[in-house]
Amino acid sequence: MYPSRFGYESPKTVEEAIAILDASGGDAKILAGGQSLVPMLKLRFAAPEMLVDINNIDGLRYINVEADGTVRIGALTRHEDLEYSDELPTASPVLAAAAHLVADPIVRTRGTFVGSVCHADPQGDWAAAMTALGGHIVAQGPNGKRTIEVKDFVIGPFQNALAYNEIAIEAVIPAPKGKSTGSYLKLERRVGDFATASVAVSLDMVGDVVARAGSALAGVGGRTIDATDAVASLVGQKLTEENIKTAAEAVAAAAEPRSDHRGTSDYKRQIVKTFVIRILTGLAESSQKVA
Amino acid sequence: MALDEIKIGGMGARRRRVEDNRFIRGKGNYVDDIVLQGMLHMEILRSPMAHARIKSIDVSKAYEIPGVRLVLTGEMMAARNLAWMPTLSYDTQAVLATDKVRFQGQEVAAVIADDPYIAKDACQAIVVEYEALPVIVNPLQAMASDATVIRDDKENQPGNKVFDWEIGDREATDKAFAEADVISKMELHYPRSHPSPMETCGSIADFNRATGKLTVYMTSQAPHIVRAAVAMVAELPEHMIRIVSPDLGGGFGNKVPIYPGYVISILASILTERPVKWIEDKTGNLISTGFGRDVYLKGEMALRKDGKILGMRMNTISDHGAFYADAQPSKFKIGLMHSTFACYDLPAAHLTSTGYYTNKAPGGVAYRCSFRVTEAMFFQERMIHAAADDLGMDQAEFRRMNLVKDDMFPYRTAFGFLTDSGQYEKCLNVGMEAIGYSTFKQEQEEARKRGKLLGIGISTMTEPLGAGNSREYDILGIKMFDSAELRVHMTGKAILRTGAMNQGQGHQTTWAQIVAHELGIPADDITVEEGDTDTAPFGMGTYASRSTPVAGAAVAMVSRKIRAKARKIAAHLLEVSEEDIEWELGRFYVRSNKERGVTIQDCALAAYSNMPDGMEPGLENNAYYDPPNLTWPFAAYFVKVEVDAETGVWDVLNVVAVDDCGVRINPMIVEGQIMGGLTEAYAMASMQYITFDEEGNCIGSNYMDYLLPTAWETPGFELHEVVTPCPHHPIGAKGIGECATVAGPAAFVNAVVNAVSHTGVRNIDMPMMPNRVYEALTTGKDVSGMPPVRISE
Structure with missing residues (x-):
């Protein structure tokens, strides 16, 4: 790899990192897992003046599940930490389902959850999962911390709402209204391929009634697609074959796919619809079993 | 007692690959592992356009970057008659573009610098002005009567057609169709793919002005063909060219052709009088080197x-x-x-x-x-x-x-x-x-x-x-035989060299097994070497599944020549006539008394210490094999x-x-x-x-x-x-x-x-x-x- 020339700093604290970013005036990039940034450096698509490596800052690698069910994920938490977490399958089945579909096992050992959300790739899995879950990002800058909802955080392809002197230090999944259920399905041509279509569906259940519904899509638009409105009809309802089909069609209609070498836009909508039906049917069957 | 063939690693033995020990320990020796004193680094500037006329190339900004030693363009290659080179199919190929670029990724200029970072920076500083031409991306477009002619460099080029060819019996086939009850049809496209060896192509050219010798370490599946081609293209005497293919990280056919990068690195070394290393990046490999199918x-x-x-x-x-x-x-x-x-x-x-x-x-x-x-x-x-x-x-x-x-x-x-x-x-x-x-x-x-x-x-x-057999198969006129050379040392160990070129097939392992089968020398006692044209016998290299059928046959044949000589030595040692000698794996014995015998190792020692009167000393030979x-x-x-x-x-x-x-x-x-x-x-x-x-x-x-x-x-x-x-x-x-x-x-x-x-x-x-x-x-x-x-x- 022969990138353009760049400076390198390796701060030991978040405050120190923010000071370096602030001083750089916008020409610095945070290096966390590097699984998107380093390939871009290699191809010289990215040529920052300075890399601020945050890997030597202690205390940023954690998954905390709080008593009320809130999940907090630190800036240096690797994808594989989510994949192998014992708590996530119960605390957040959507994240648990997505974790082993992110990139490939090699990338998952190094790449970070928060970094992936910050990268804001329209095909990124975590931004979609976080959107479906109604999560937010905690950003820290020279003037302290602020909270940004993920749907406002990802402002476009490869664009996030961080100021140049802010670091996304934590991702937060709010406490569910009832039991957190849901899943994540992805069609890819090969492990590590960008998604042809990905679907996240998150349902908070009280008994067999939907208390909250969220959905988001990756790979089927120029940005992460928030399809939460499309599943709003499920709230207050039990899952039935009929309302599952209605929701699936609404989610498919929310997709904005383009025809390309991965398939036509109609094909991608068909995948979205199929995946929503599969996820919701699976949830309906398991809630019946419980009931 | 005859040896147990499986135990000595002969035919049929599931012998562990000799190569793997060094590969899995990171001790392989690939072209990019080789570092020579004073070595410079080369980077190629490739065309972003698929078809365009080159209006101008300005390299002045590249020379302003400290550490840049040389920038080569098509014009400079042309001045040395090296802008074009012959291909293995009797066509010509641009080394560095002079008139037009004809595909995305084509070589346009090359920078030689103190390190690869500088070379890459300098490539970005070269300004090329292109004038876009209509692009043809499939044969259907190429055959259109008004299609732009891609190869306007060639005289008498009929449109974009490369060849028309036919074989078989048209009349008999027509007759078969006339008599058919059912006619079944099929039409399909076998898409373009790329062999994608894990190691990309690369070379280190090292021209020594004092000795006149050119050594090129190169990722080639056929180093001997390269030597012949370099001798012809660069007009250097063949004995002053040494091509060395060290360990190859896969080939799959991708490393058979001779690529512009190799030729440019050779000229760069001649001009700078320094070794010049060129290692292609993955994108360069995928977009510019030999594809498959289509x-x-x-x-x-x-x-x-x-x-x-x-x-x-x-x-x-x-x-x-x-x-x-x-x-x-x-x-x-x-x-x-x-x-x-x-x-x-x-x-x-x-x-x-x-x-x-x-x-x-x-x-x-x-x-x-x-x-x-x-x-x-x-x-x-x-x-x-x-x-x-x-x-x-x-x-x-x-x-x-x-x-x-x-x-x-x-x-x-x-x-x-x-x-x-x-x-x-x-x-x-x-x-x-x-x-x-x-x-x-x-x-x-x-x-x-x-x-x-x-x-x-x-x-x-x-x-x-x-x-293949020499009646039908040649590349650039050279018949597609292959070769092996076997030298048995006095302690019964041996070195075998062939004209093939391992790139993952396990020749070091299997060639030794053939020798073990033929001579009873344990496979572990045999070194196998390939890829150095100064030491290995001439061969056409490894591709088209030809190694075992051709070079492997040569290994068996040279082993048999060695055994024939060893038999004479055995007769001498056993003091009987050759006709009274029998062979079992690893050993000659007297037919009338099986207990009386000598091993192949005994014969090897005698070849250097106690040969029969009038016999040429030593125990070595070679075989060139032209398969029937x-x-x-x-x-x-x-x-x-x-x-x-x-x-x-x-x-x-x-x-x-x-x-x-x-x-x-x-x-x-x-x-x-x-x-x-x-x-x-x-x-x-x-x-x-x-x-x-x-x-x-x-x-x-x-x-x-x-x-x-x-x-x-x-x-x-x-x-x-x-x-x-x-x-x-x-x-x-x-x-x-x-x-x-x-x-x-x-x-x-x-x-x-x-x-x-x-x-x-x-x-x-x-x-x-x-x-x-x-x-x-x-x-x-x-x-x-x-x-x-x-x-x-």
């Missing part, structure tokens, strides 16, 4: 009602890119395409082929195959599948009826090849048994009732491996799949591979070759292709866009063995490195097509991505893989 195949088959094949005609239109740089025997314009249907008793056949230039990378290499046989056999097995369906016959029984029978060998194919051995029906039966063929149809029907789509696909074929025929392995592959009707995703349930490659030297290595080949077959069938957009941009210039399967999605393989020794090879072996890549893809496609055949679909072009399968299922129509390019009406 052929449109169309044909039809004349059939009798009862299933007998009467004749076949076929037409190919091939896309060669901007320069006709196919690496293939010179007599054949489209490789060994005419080996198609060689395993079937086919009375009449005719093939016409046309090649075209396009604005794509050159070099249709034999990507893990014996010169276009991959396309030939893929078409064959898709055509056979369609014909059986059209006749309403069972796939296996249709093949059984038409396969060449055991008692028909030697069999002359309709296109003139001589197949000499095989047990085709037995292989078919072994495979059918293993996959559970007899109950499959029932299983399929029951699954359909439950909404599940199951399919089974068969592919059977024999292919011509081991080019190609070798003809046979493969019968079965694949079972399940297709998801809602998404078009297909999963492989089972793969059964029956291979008959004759006698297996090292079964473990053979199995590794088959599994590697099956993986590449699955890759082609499922995901691996390189396409281009209308502007000629390569879609597949990195491994996010050009998909190679990982261990994650590659299915498991069940392997079976049938052994029919090659009648003419000294140890009965046939080629095997490529059978699975060649026969495999059709088995996967046939399986998926079988699963969706209830809709009327006859063909889905590779790669069978889920969207294509879904399209076939929902429309009931064939899905063509024609590049996504708008063809103007």
Whole structure:
């Protein structure tokens, strides 16, 4: 790899990192897992003046599940930490389902959850999962911390709402209204391929009634697609074959796919619809079993 | 007592690969591992345009960067008569572009600098002004009467056509069609792919002005051909050129051609009088070096009602890119395409082929195959599948009826090849048994009732491996023999050198096993060396599964020469006449008294210390082997799949591979070759292709866009063995490195097509991505893989 020339700093604290970013005036990039940034450096698509490596800052690698069910994920938490977490399958089945579909096992050992959300790739899995879950990002800058909802955080392809002197230090999944259920399905041509279509569906259940519904899509638009409105009809309802089909069609209609070498836009909508039906049917069957 | 052949690592031993010890410890020695004193680094500036006139090149900004030593352009190459070079198919190829760029990624300039970072920075500082020209990305555009002529550098160039070629008996074939009850048709595209060795191409050229010697460390599968070519192109004396191929990180045909980068690094070293290293990056490798396939195949088959094949005609239109740089025997314009249907008793056949230039990378290499046989056999097995369906016959029984029978060998194919051995029906039966063929149809029907789509696909074929005999096969006029040289040291250890070039096949392991088999010297006592033209005997290198058939035969033959001399020494040591001596593995003994004997090691010592009067000392020899025929392995592959009707995703349930490659030297290595080949077959069938957009941009210039399967999605393989020794090879072996890549893809496609055949679909072009399968299922129509390019009406 022969990138353009760049400076390198390796701060030991978040405050120190923010000071370096602030001083750089916008020409610095945070290096966390590097699984998107380093390939871009290699191809010289990215040529920052300075890399601020945050890997030597202690205390940023954690998954905390709080008593009320809130999940907090630190800036240096690797994808594989989510994949192998014992708590996530119960605390957040959507994240648990997505974790082993992110990139490939090699990338998952190094790449970070928060970094992936910050990268804001329209095909990124975590931004979609976080959107479906109604999560937010905690950003820290020279003037302290602020909270940004993920749907406002990802402002476009490869664009996030961080100021140049802010670091996304934590991702937060709010406490569910009832039991957190849901899943994540992805069609890819090969492990590590960008998604042809990905679907996240998150349902908070009280008994067999939907208390909250969220959905988001990756790979089927120029940005992460928030399809939460499309599943709003499920709230207050039990899952039935009929309302599952209605929701699936609404989610498919929310997709904005383009025809390309991965398939036509109609094909991608068909995948979205199929995946929503599969996820919701699976949830309906398991809630019946419980009931 | 004779030695236990397996214990000494002889024929049939599952000897662990000698190479792996250094590779898995990171102790290999690849071109990029070599560091020479004072070495400079070279980076190539490539064209972003697929077809454009070069109006100007300004290198002044590049020279302003500290550490830049030299910037080479086409003009500077032309001043030394090196702007163009010959290809292996009697065409010419630009080394650095002078007039036009003809494909995206073509070499435009080169920077030689103190380190690769500086060289890359300097490339970005070179300003090239291009004037865009109309771009041609497929043969259909190339053949249009008003198409822009890509090769306007050539005199008398007829449009964009490269060649017209035909073979077979047109009249007899026409007659067969006139008599046919049923005519079955097939049309498909075998997409462009790239061999993608893990190590890219590269070289270190080291010209020593004081000695006049040029040493080039190079990623070449055929270093001796390179030496000959450099001698001719660079007009350097052949004895002053040393080409060294060290460890190669894979080749798969990609490292047969001679690339511009090698030539530029040589001139750069001559001009700077410093060693110059060039290591291509992955994108450079994918967009500029020898691709595989890219052929449109169309044909039809004349059939009798009862299933007998009467004749076949076929037409190919091939896309060669901007320069006709196919690496293939010179007599054949489209490789060994005419080996198609060689395993079937086919009375009449005719093939016409046309090649075209396009604005794509050159070099249709034999990507893990014996010169276009991959396309030939893929078409064959898709055509056979369609014909059986059209006749309403069972796939296996249709093949059984038409396969060449055991008692028909030697069999002359309709296109003139001589197949000499095989047990085709037995292989078919072994495979059918293993996959559970007899109950499959029932299983399929029951699954359909439950909404599940199951399919089974068969592919059977024999292919011509081991080019080849000197009557028919040469490259640039040099006959395709190969060689071995064996030197037995006085303690009975030995060094063997051959003209082949290992790139993952395990020559260091298996060549020693052949010597062990012939001489009884333990394989561990034998060093194997290849790739250094100053020390190894001349050979044509390793590709087209030719190593074991040709160089491997030379290894056996040179061992026999050594044994013949050792016998004379043994007679001398045992004080009997040579006629009274018998041989058993590793030992000569007196016929009348088996206890009285000497080992091969005793003979080796005597060759240096106690030779018979008048005998030349030493125990070494060489052998050049010109094979009497190609070798003809046979493969019968079965694949079972399940297709998801809602998404078009297909999963492989089972793969059964029956291979008959004759006698297996090292079964473990053979199995590794088959599994590697099956993986590449699955890759082609499922995901691996390189396409281009209308502007000629390569879609597949990195491994996010050009998909190679990982261990994650590659299915498991069940392997079976049938052994029919090659009648003419000294140890009965046939080629095997490529059978699975060649026969495999059709088995996967046939399986998926079988699963969706209830809709009327006859063909889905590779790669069978889920969207294509879904399209076939929902429309009931064939899905063509024609590049996504708008063809103007």
